[in-house]
Amino acid sequence: MTTIYIFGAGASAAExxxxxxxxxxxxxxxxxxxxxxxxxxxxxxRYYHRDRSNWNDIIHQIPV
Structure with a gap:
């Protein structure tokens, strides 16, 4: 199994x-x-209790 780490606080979003x-x-x-x-x-x-067909609902619950 491969593990992926995602780091960042959005400092590069302006770029x-x-x-x-x-x-x-x-x-x-x-x-x-x-x-x-x-x-x-x-x-x-499952974590956000949303169906994958309504992905926008899930996306808006992910912390920024």
């Missing part, structure tokens, strides 16, 4: 670097059907 909220949204947009990432999407949808 168009993704924030965590944008990172997950963009990742889902590009990789929603990626078999190896399905556990991530499942975890987030």
């Amino acid at each position: 168009k670097a993704p924030t965590v909220r944008n990172f997950f949204k963009k990742s889902y947009d590009f990789f929603q059907n990626e078999e190896s990432l399905k556990p991530v999407w499942t975890f987030l949808s």
